Amino acid sequence: MSTLQQSPRPEDPGADSTGAAAGGRGADEPDMDRIIYRETHSSRAVMATIAAVVVVALAAYGLLEAAVHAIGQPAWLIEPQVAAQRIVALPAGISPLLLGVIGAVLAMLGLVFFLHGVLPGHRARHVLARGRGGAGPAVVVDDEVIASSLARRARLAANVTPEQVMVVVSQRQVQVNVRPTSGVPVHGDRVRDAVKAELGDMGLEPAPEVRINVAPSGVIGA
Amino acid sequence: MNSTPSVLNRILITVLGLKLLAVGVLLMLLASVPAVAAWWHSWSAGVWNTVNGAFNATRFPGRSESWLWILVALALLVLIVLMVAWIAQQGKGRSNLLAAEYDPGSVPGDVRIGGGVAEQALKHALAGRPDLAGATVVTYDIKGFPALKVRLQPRQGVAPHLLAAEVAGLVKALEAVVGRRIPVLIHIGAGARTRFSRAERVR
Numbered sequence: 001m002s003t004l005q006q007s008p009r010p011e012d013p014g015a016d017s018t019g020a021a022a023g024g025r026g027a028d029e030p031d032m033d034r035i036i037y038r039e040t041h042s043s044r045a046v047m048a049t050i051a052a053v054v055v056v057a058l059a060a061y062g063l064l065e066a067a068v069h070a071i072g073q074p075a076w077l078i079e080p081q082v083a084a085q086r087i088v089a090l091p092a093g094i095s096p097l098l099l100g101v102i103g104a105v106l107a108m109l110g111l112v113f114f115l116h117g118v119l120p121g122h123r124a125r126h127v128l129a130r131g132r133g134g135a136g137p138a139v140v141v142d143d144e145v146i147a148s149s150l151a152r153r154a155r156l157a158a159n160v161t162p163e164q165v166m167v168v169v170s171q172r173q174v175q176v177n178v179r180p181t182s183g184v185p186v187h188g189d190r191v192r193d194a195v196k197a198e199l200g201d202m203g204l205e206p207a208p209e210v211r212i213n214v215a216p217s218g219v220i221g222a
Numbered sequence: 223m224n225s226t227p228s229v230l231n232r233i234l235i236t237v238l239g240l241k242l243l244a245v246g247v248l249l250m251l252l253a254s255v256p257a258v259a260a261w262w263h264s265w266s267a268g269v270w271n272t273v274n275g276a277f278n279a280t281r282f283p284g285r286s287e288s289w290l291w292i293l294v295a296l297a298l299l300v301l302i303v304l305m306v307a308w309i310a311q312q313g314k315g316r317s318n319l320l321a322a323e324y325d326p327g328s329v330p331g332d333v334r335i336g337g338g339v340a341e342q343a344l345k346h347a348l349a350g351r352p353d354l355a356g357a358t359v360v361t362y363d364i365k366g367f368p369a370l371k372v373r374l375q376p377r378q379g380v381a382p383h384l385l386a387a388e389v390a391g392l393v394k395a396l397e398a399v400v401g402r403r404i405p406v407l408i409h410i411g412a413g414a415r416t417r418f419s420r421a422e423r424v425r
Contacts, residue, residue: 038223088266104250
Protein backbone atom coordinates (compact mmCIF):
# COMPACT_ATOMS: atom_id res chain seq x y z
CA MET A 1 0.00 0.00 0.00
CA SER A 2 2.91 2.36 0.54
CA THR A 3 3.66 2.33 -3.16
CA LEU A 4 0.04 3.14 -3.92
CA GLN A 5 0.14 6.31 -1.82
CA GLN A 6 2.87 7.81 -3.91
CA SER A 7 0.71 8.01 -6.97
CA PRO A 8 -2.02 10.64 -6.38
CA ARG A 9 -0.22 13.13 -8.52
CA PRO A 10 -0.82 11.77 -11.97
CA GLU A 11 -2.91 14.51 -13.63
CA ASP A 12 -0.36 14.89 -16.36
CA PRO A 13 0.34 11.26 -17.22
CA GLY A 14 -3.36 10.41 -16.78
CA ALA A 15 -4.45 12.92 -19.40
CA ASP A 16 -1.62 11.75 -21.61
CA SER A 17 -2.59 8.10 -21.48
CA THR A 18 -6.29 8.71 -22.16
CA GLY A 19 -5.28 10.77 -25.16
CA ALA A 20 -3.20 7.88 -26.44
CA ALA A 21 -6.09 5.49 -25.83
CA ALA A 22 -8.51 7.66 -27.80
CA GLY A 23 -6.09 7.80 -30.69
CA GLY A 24 -6.05 4.04 -30.94
CA ARG A 25 -3.44 1.52 -30.01
CA GLY A 26 -0.39 3.39 -28.78
CA ALA A 27 3.12 2.05 -28.72
CA ASP A 28 2.98 1.69 -24.93
CA GLU A 29 0.41 -1.06 -24.93
CA PRO A 30 0.37 -4.68 -26.12
CA ASP A 31 -1.65 -5.74 -29.12
CA MET A 32 -5.12 -6.59 -27.80
CA ASP A 33 -6.12 -8.47 -30.98
CA ARG A 34 -3.21 -10.82 -30.47
CA ILE A 35 -4.15 -11.36 -26.83
CA ILE A 36 -7.74 -12.15 -27.82
CA TYR A 37 -6.54 -14.54 -30.51
CA ARG A 38 -4.33 -16.35 -28.02
CA GLU A 39 -7.19 -16.51 -25.55
CA THR A 40 -9.69 -18.01 -28.02
CA HIS A 41 -7.27 -20.53 -29.51
CA SER A 42 -5.55 -23.42 -27.82
CA SER A 43 -1.85 -22.98 -27.06
CA ARG A 44 -1.35 -26.76 -27.24
CA ALA A 45 0.71 -26.65 -24.05
CA VAL A 46 -0.54 -30.08 -22.94
CA MET A 47 0.24 -31.74 -26.27
CA ALA A 48 3.64 -30.04 -26.39
CA THR A 49 4.49 -31.30 -22.91
CA ILE A 50 3.43 -34.84 -23.80
CA ALA A 51 5.51 -34.73 -26.98
CA ALA A 52 8.54 -33.41 -25.11
CA VAL A 53 8.24 -36.09 -22.44
CA VAL A 54 8.01 -38.82 -25.11
CA VAL A 55 11.11 -37.50 -26.87
CA VAL A 56 12.97 -37.17 -23.56
CA ALA A 57 12.15 -40.76 -22.61
CA LEU A 58 13.35 -42.12 -25.97
CA ALA A 59 16.49 -39.96 -25.88
CA ALA A 60 17.24 -41.00 -22.29
CA TYR A 61 17.13 -44.66 -23.26
CA GLY A 62 19.34 -43.98 -26.28
CA LEU A 63 21.72 -42.01 -24.10
CA LEU A 64 21.97 -44.87 -21.65
CA GLU A 65 22.75 -47.42 -24.34
CA ALA A 66 25.23 -45.10 -26.07
CA ALA A 67 27.05 -44.32 -22.82
CA VAL A 68 27.16 -47.98 -21.83
CA HIS A 69 28.54 -48.83 -25.26
CA ALA A 70 31.09 -46.02 -25.19
CA ILE A 71 32.71 -47.34 -22.04
CA GLY A 72 32.64 -50.92 -23.32
CA GLN A 73 30.09 -52.41 -20.97
CA PRO A 74 27.43 -54.93 -22.07
CA ALA A 75 24.18 -53.35 -23.22
CA TRP A 76 21.27 -52.90 -20.85
CA LEU A 77 18.33 -54.11 -22.94
CA ILE A 78 19.61 -54.79 -26.43
CA GLU A 79 22.93 -54.40 -28.22
CA PRO A 80 22.60 -51.56 -30.80
CA GLN A 81 24.14 -53.70 -33.56
CA VAL A 82 21.66 -56.50 -32.91
CA ALA A 83 18.78 -54.05 -32.85
CA ALA A 84 19.88 -52.50 -36.15
CA GLN A 85 20.23 -55.89 -37.82
CA ARG A 86 16.77 -56.88 -36.66
CA ILE A 87 15.34 -53.64 -38.03
CA VAL A 88 17.07 -54.20 -41.38
CA ALA A 89 15.63 -57.72 -41.61
CA LEU A 90 12.28 -56.45 -40.48
CA PRO A 91 9.37 -58.29 -42.06
CA ALA A 92 11.12 -61.48 -40.97
CA GLY A 93 11.57 -62.28 -37.29
CA ILE A 94 8.20 -60.92 -36.10
CA SER A 95 4.64 -61.91 -36.83
CA PRO A 96 3.11 -59.67 -39.53
CA LEU A 97 0.04 -59.12 -37.38
CA LEU A 98 2.08 -57.76 -34.45
CA LEU A 99 4.15 -55.61 -36.78
CA GLY A 100 1.01 -54.22 -38.40
CA VAL A 101 -0.57 -53.47 -35.02
CA ILE A 102 2.54 -51.67 -33.79
CA GLY A 103 2.58 -49.68 -37.02
CA ALA A 104 -1.10 -48.82 -36.66
CA VAL A 105 -0.64 -47.63 -33.08
CA LEU A 106 2.35 -45.47 -34.02
CA ALA A 107 0.50 -44.04 -37.02
CA MET A 108 -2.52 -43.25 -34.82
CA LEU A 109 -0.33 -41.42 -32.27
CA GLY A 110 1.35 -39.55 -35.09
CA LEU A 111 -2.03 -38.57 -36.53
CA VAL A 112 -3.18 -37.25 -33.15
CA PHE A 113 -0.05 -35.10 -32.79
CA PHE A 114 -0.24 -33.98 -36.42
CA LEU A 115 -3.90 -32.94 -36.23
CA HIS A 116 -3.31 -31.09 -32.96
CA GLY A 117 -0.56 -29.17 -34.69
CA VAL A 118 -2.39 -28.42 -37.93
CA LEU A 119 -6.04 -27.84 -36.98
CA PRO A 120 -6.94 -24.27 -35.95
CA GLY A 121 -7.60 -25.23 -32.33
CA HIS A 122 -10.62 -23.06 -31.57
CA ARG A 123 -11.59 -23.04 -27.94
CA ALA A 124 -15.29 -23.05 -27.06
CA ARG A 125 -15.25 -19.31 -26.38
CA HIS A 126 -16.68 -16.16 -27.88
CA VAL A 127 -15.50 -12.57 -27.79
CA LEU A 128 -17.91 -9.92 -26.55
CA ALA A 129 -18.14 -6.61 -28.37
CA ARG A 130 -15.79 -4.19 -26.68
CA GLY A 131 -17.73 -1.51 -24.87
CA ARG A 132 -17.79 2.12 -25.98
CA GLY A 133 -15.62 2.37 -29.04
CA GLY A 134 -13.09 -0.30 -28.23
CA ALA A 135 -11.89 1.53 -25.12
CA GLY A 136 -13.14 -1.00 -22.58
CA PRO A 137 -11.34 -4.16 -21.58
CA ALA A 138 -11.42 -7.15 -23.89
CA VAL A 139 -13.95 -9.76 -22.79
CA VAL A 140 -13.79 -13.46 -23.63
CA VAL A 141 -16.66 -15.70 -22.54
CA ASP A 142 -16.88 -19.49 -22.38
CA ASP A 143 -19.71 -20.88 -24.47
CA GLU A 144 -21.07 -22.59 -21.38
CA VAL A 145 -21.67 -19.26 -19.65
CA ILE A 146 -23.41 -17.88 -22.75
CA ALA A 147 -25.57 -20.99 -22.87
CA SER A 148 -26.65 -20.74 -19.25
CA SER A 149 -27.47 -17.05 -19.65
CA LEU A 150 -29.52 -17.71 -22.79
CA ALA A 151 -31.25 -20.63 -21.08
CA ARG A 152 -32.32 -18.35 -18.25
CA ARG A 153 -33.73 -15.83 -20.71
CA ALA A 154 -35.48 -18.50 -22.79
CA ARG A 155 -36.91 -20.08 -19.66
CA LEU A 156 -38.43 -16.78 -18.54
CA ALA A 157 -39.85 -16.15 -22.02
CA ALA A 158 -41.37 -19.63 -22.28
CA ASN A 159 -42.47 -19.72 -18.63
CA VAL A 160 -41.12 -23.20 -17.93
CA THR A 161 -38.79 -24.68 -15.31
CA PRO A 162 -34.99 -24.74 -15.82
CA GLU A 163 -35.03 -28.49 -16.52
CA GLN A 164 -37.24 -27.99 -19.59
CA VAL A 165 -34.75 -25.78 -21.44
CA MET A 166 -31.49 -26.90 -22.96
CA VAL A 167 -29.25 -24.53 -24.90
CA VAL A 168 -26.27 -25.64 -26.99
CA VAL A 169 -23.84 -22.92 -28.07
CA SER A 170 -21.33 -23.68 -30.79
CA GLN A 171 -19.08 -21.44 -32.85
CA ARG A 172 -21.73 -20.31 -35.35
CA GLN A 173 -25.00 -21.62 -33.95
CA VAL A 174 -27.18 -21.40 -30.88
CA GLN A 175 -29.74 -24.15 -30.49
CA VAL A 176 -32.49 -23.71 -27.93
CA ASN A 177 -34.52 -26.81 -27.08
CA VAL A 178 -37.70 -26.19 -25.09
CA ARG A 179 -40.01 -28.88 -23.73
CA PRO A 180 -43.33 -27.23 -22.91
CA THR A 181 -45.42 -28.08 -19.90
CA SER A 182 -48.30 -30.32 -20.95
CA GLY A 183 -51.36 -28.21 -21.74
CA VAL A 184 -49.50 -24.89 -21.72
CA PRO A 185 -48.41 -23.87 -25.22
CA VAL A 186 -44.98 -22.34 -25.76
CA HIS A 187 -44.66 -19.61 -28.38
CA GLY A 188 -41.48 -20.29 -30.30
CA ASP A 189 -41.37 -16.77 -31.74
CA ARG A 190 -41.50 -15.21 -28.29
CA VAL A 191 -38.59 -17.40 -27.15
CA ARG A 192 -36.70 -16.56 -30.33
CA ASP A 193 -37.18 -12.82 -29.79
CA ALA A 194 -35.99 -13.07 -26.18
CA VAL A 195 -32.91 -15.09 -27.10
CA LYS A 196 -32.11 -12.79 -30.04
CA ALA A 197 -32.45 -9.71 -27.83
CA GLU A 198 -30.05 -11.23 -25.30
CA LEU A 199 -27.58 -12.15 -28.04
CA GLY A 200 -27.87 -8.64 -29.48
CA ASP A 201 -27.01 -7.19 -26.07
CA MET A 202 -23.97 -9.44 -25.83
CA GLY A 203 -22.73 -8.67 -29.35
CA LEU A 204 -20.89 -11.94 -29.79
CA GLU A 205 -18.14 -12.28 -32.30
CA PRO A 206 -18.55 -14.39 -34.46
CA ALA A 207 -22.32 -13.85 -34.28
CA PRO A 208 -24.18 -17.17 -34.10
CA GLU A 209 -27.57 -17.86 -35.65
CA VAL A 210 -30.45 -18.91 -33.43
CA ARG A 211 -32.52 -22.06 -33.79
CA ILE A 212 -35.52 -22.70 -31.58
CA ASN A 213 -36.74 -26.24 -31.22
CA VAL A 214 -40.00 -26.70 -29.33
CA ALA A 215 -40.58 -30.35 -28.51
CA PRO A 216 -43.91 -31.78 -29.77
CA SER A 217 -44.60 -33.62 -26.49
CA GLY A 218 -44.96 -31.87 -23.17
CA VAL A 219 -43.85 -32.57 -19.62
CA ILE A 220 -46.47 -33.46 -17.03
CA GLY A 221 -46.57 -31.81 -13.64
CA ALA A 222 -43.80 -29.30 -14.10
CA MET B 223 -2.36 -14.37 -22.20
CA ASN B 224 0.77 -16.10 -20.96
CA SER B 225 3.83 -16.37 -23.14
CA THR B 226 3.47 -20.01 -24.12
CA PRO B 227 5.26 -20.30 -27.50
CA SER B 228 2.18 -21.44 -29.42
CA VAL B 229 3.74 -21.23 -32.88
CA LEU B 230 6.75 -23.28 -31.76
CA ASN B 231 4.38 -25.76 -30.14
CA ARG B 232 2.45 -26.14 -33.37
CA ILE B 233 5.58 -26.65 -35.46
CA LEU B 234 7.23 -29.16 -33.14
CA ILE B 235 4.02 -31.15 -32.56
CA THR B 236 3.40 -31.28 -36.31
CA VAL B 237 6.95 -32.46 -37.03
CA LEU B 238 6.78 -35.15 -34.36
CA GLY B 239 3.35 -36.23 -35.59
CA LEU B 240 4.56 -36.52 -39.18
CA LYS B 241 7.56 -38.61 -38.12
CA LEU B 242 5.46 -40.99 -36.03
CA LEU B 243 2.93 -41.21 -38.84
CA ALA B 244 5.65 -42.06 -41.39
CA VAL B 245 7.16 -44.76 -39.16
CA GLY B 246 3.77 -46.26 -38.42
CA VAL B 247 2.73 -46.33 -42.07
CA LEU B 248 6.08 -47.86 -43.02
CA LEU B 249 5.65 -50.62 -40.43
CA MET B 250 2.12 -51.34 -41.64
CA LEU B 251 3.29 -51.50 -45.26
CA LEU B 252 6.19 -53.79 -44.28
CA ALA B 253 3.75 -56.12 -42.63
CA SER B 254 1.35 -56.21 -45.56
CA VAL B 255 3.03 -55.43 -48.91
CA PRO B 256 5.92 -57.73 -50.02
CA ALA B 257 7.22 -55.21 -52.59
CA VAL B 258 7.82 -52.67 -49.83
CA ALA B 259 9.69 -55.32 -47.86
CA ALA B 260 12.06 -55.95 -50.78
CA TRP B 261 12.72 -52.21 -51.18
CA TRP B 262 13.26 -51.83 -47.44
CA HIS B 263 15.82 -54.67 -47.43
CA SER B 264 17.95 -53.12 -50.14
CA TRP B 265 17.68 -49.54 -48.85
CA SER B 266 18.19 -50.15 -45.14
CA ALA B 267 21.05 -52.63 -45.76
CA GLY B 268 22.89 -49.90 -47.65
CA VAL B 269 22.34 -47.38 -44.85
CA TRP B 270 23.39 -49.88 -42.20
CA ASN B 271 26.61 -50.69 -44.09
CA THR B 272 27.50 -47.00 -44.27
CA VAL B 273 26.82 -46.48 -40.56
CA ASN B 274 28.72 -49.63 -39.65
CA GLY B 275 31.67 -48.49 -41.74
CA ALA B 276 31.66 -45.13 -39.95
CA PHE B 277 31.70 -46.85 -36.56
CA ASN B 278 34.52 -49.20 -37.63
CA ALA B 279 36.60 -46.31 -38.94
CA THR B 280 36.36 -44.34 -35.72
CA ARG B 281 37.57 -46.86 -33.17
CA PHE B 282 39.82 -45.76 -30.35
CA PRO B 283 43.35 -46.85 -31.24
CA GLY B 284 43.90 -50.27 -29.72
CA ARG B 285 40.32 -50.72 -28.47
CA SER B 286 37.16 -52.07 -29.98
CA GLU B 287 34.85 -49.14 -29.11
CA SER B 288 34.19 -46.23 -31.40
CA TRP B 289 34.33 -42.65 -30.15
CA LEU B 290 31.25 -42.00 -32.27
CA TRP B 291 29.24 -43.37 -29.34
CA ILE B 292 30.37 -40.45 -27.21
CA LEU B 293 29.19 -38.05 -29.90
CA VAL B 294 25.85 -39.85 -30.04
CA ALA B 295 25.53 -39.62 -26.27
CA LEU B 296 26.35 -35.90 -26.33
CA ALA B 297 23.82 -35.24 -29.09
CA LEU B 298 21.11 -37.06 -27.16
CA LEU B 299 22.05 -35.09 -24.04
CA VAL B 300 21.63 -31.82 -25.97
CA LEU B 301 18.27 -33.05 -27.27
CA ILE B 302 17.09 -33.81 -23.73
CA VAL B 303 18.17 -30.36 -22.52
CA LEU B 304 16.32 -28.73 -25.43
CA MET B 305 13.16 -30.69 -24.65
CA VAL B 306 13.30 -29.72 -20.97
CA ALA B 307 13.78 -26.08 -22.00
CA TRP B 308 10.74 -26.42 -24.26
CA ILE B 309 8.61 -27.75 -21.41
CA ALA B 310 9.83 -24.91 -19.19
CA GLN B 311 8.52 -22.37 -21.70
CA GLN B 312 4.89 -23.50 -21.30
CA GLY B 313 2.68 -21.21 -19.28
CA LYS B 314 5.34 -18.65 -18.45
CA GLY B 315 4.70 -14.93 -18.34
CA ARG B 316 3.46 -14.12 -14.82
CA SER B 317 4.74 -10.81 -13.63
CA ASN B 318 4.82 -8.78 -10.47
CA LEU B 319 4.90 -5.25 -11.79
CA LEU B 320 1.85 -3.22 -12.76
CA ALA B 321 3.49 0.10 -13.56
CA ALA B 322 6.99 1.55 -13.45
CA GLU B 323 7.48 5.14 -14.36
CA TYR B 324 9.83 7.99 -13.69
CA ASP B 325 8.40 10.28 -11.03
CA PRO B 326 8.85 13.92 -12.04
CA GLY B 327 8.31 15.14 -8.46
CA SER B 328 10.85 16.39 -5.95
CA VAL B 329 11.79 12.94 -4.67
CA PRO B 330 14.43 11.33 -6.91
CA GLY B 331 13.76 7.89 -8.34
CA ASP B 332 11.06 5.87 -10.05
CA VAL B 333 7.61 4.85 -8.90
CA ARG B 334 6.86 1.17 -9.15
CA ILE B 335 3.42 -0.26 -8.47
CA GLY B 336 3.32 -3.99 -7.87
CA GLY B 337 0.80 -6.28 -9.50
CA GLY B 338 -0.46 -7.21 -6.04
CA VAL B 339 -2.16 -3.80 -5.77
CA ALA B 340 -4.46 -4.48 -8.69
CA GLU B 341 -4.92 -8.13 -7.79
CA GLN B 342 -5.89 -7.45 -4.18
CA ALA B 343 -8.06 -4.43 -5.00
CA LEU B 344 -10.07 -6.15 -7.71
CA LYS B 345 -10.36 -9.40 -5.78
CA HIS B 346 -11.62 -7.54 -2.75
CA ALA B 347 -14.12 -5.57 -4.83
CA LEU B 348 -15.44 -8.80 -6.38
CA ALA B 349 -15.40 -10.89 -3.23
CA GLY B 350 -18.86 -10.04 -1.88
CA ARG B 351 -20.82 -10.49 -5.10
CA PRO B 352 -23.49 -13.17 -4.87
CA ASP B 353 -23.48 -13.85 -8.63
CA LEU B 354 -19.82 -14.96 -8.67
CA ALA B 355 -18.58 -18.35 -7.56
CA GLY B 356 -14.97 -17.26 -7.86
CA ALA B 357 -12.68 -14.58 -9.20
CA THR B 358 -8.94 -14.51 -9.77
CA VAL B 359 -6.80 -11.63 -10.95
CA VAL B 360 -3.34 -12.21 -12.37
CA THR B 361 -0.72 -9.81 -13.72
CA TYR B 362 1.04 -10.90 -16.88
CA ASP B 363 4.00 -9.51 -18.73
CA ILE B 364 3.24 -9.35 -22.45
CA LYS B 365 6.32 -8.43 -24.47
CA GLY B 366 7.45 -6.06 -21.75
CA PHE B 367 4.06 -4.49 -21.05
CA PRO B 368 2.08 -5.31 -17.92
CA ALA B 369 -1.48 -6.53 -18.42
CA LEU B 370 -4.18 -7.85 -16.14
CA LYS B 371 -6.25 -10.96 -16.63
CA VAL B 372 -9.45 -11.11 -14.62
CA ARG B 373 -10.97 -14.57 -14.56
CA LEU B 374 -14.55 -14.66 -13.35
CA GLN B 375 -16.66 -17.71 -12.60
CA PRO B 376 -20.28 -16.57 -12.56
CA ARG B 377 -23.09 -18.71 -11.25
CA GLN B 378 -25.50 -20.23 -13.73
CA GLY B 379 -27.71 -17.85 -15.64
CA VAL B 380 -25.72 -14.65 -15.06
CA ALA B 381 -25.67 -12.42 -18.14
CA PRO B 382 -22.01 -12.14 -19.15
CA HIS B 383 -22.22 -8.71 -20.80
CA LEU B 384 -23.72 -7.06 -17.73
CA LEU B 385 -21.08 -8.68 -15.52
CA ALA B 386 -18.35 -7.56 -17.90
CA ALA B 387 -19.65 -3.99 -17.90
CA GLU B 388 -19.63 -3.87 -14.11
CA VAL B 389 -16.10 -5.25 -13.90
CA ALA B 390 -15.04 -2.76 -16.59
CA GLY B 391 -16.24 -0.01 -14.25
CA LEU B 392 -14.08 -1.43 -11.46
CA VAL B 393 -11.11 -1.53 -13.82
CA LYS B 394 -11.72 2.10 -14.75
CA ALA B 395 -11.65 3.06 -11.08
CA LEU B 396 -8.40 1.14 -10.66
CA GLU B 397 -6.90 2.94 -13.63
CA ALA B 398 -7.81 6.25 -12.03
CA VAL B 399 -6.01 5.21 -8.84
CA VAL B 400 -2.91 3.86 -10.58
CA GLY B 401 -2.79 6.81 -12.94
CA ARG B 402 -2.31 5.00 -16.22
CA ARG B 403 -4.20 2.83 -18.66
CA ILE B 404 -3.90 -0.90 -17.98
CA PRO B 405 -4.65 -3.44 -20.71
CA VAL B 406 -7.21 -5.82 -19.21
CA LEU B 407 -8.63 -9.09 -20.42
CA ILE B 408 -11.77 -10.34 -18.71
CA HIS B 409 -12.33 -14.05 -19.09
CA ILE B 410 -15.77 -15.17 -17.99
CA GLY B 411 -15.53 -18.91 -17.68
CA ALA B 412 -17.24 -21.97 -16.34
CA GLY B 413 -15.77 -24.61 -14.11
CA ALA B 414 -16.73 -27.30 -11.64
CA ARG B 415 -17.51 -24.65 -9.04
CA THR B 416 -20.12 -22.99 -11.25
CA ARG B 417 -21.57 -26.20 -12.62
CA PHE B 418 -22.51 -27.72 -9.29
CA SER B 419 -23.46 -24.59 -7.39
CA ARG B 420 -26.96 -23.21 -7.12
CA ALA B 421 -28.26 -20.93 -9.84
CA GLU B 422 -28.49 -17.23 -9.17
CA ARG B 423 -32.18 -16.55 -8.75
CA VAL B 424 -32.31 -13.00 -7.40
CA ARG B 425 -30.34 -10.10 -8.73
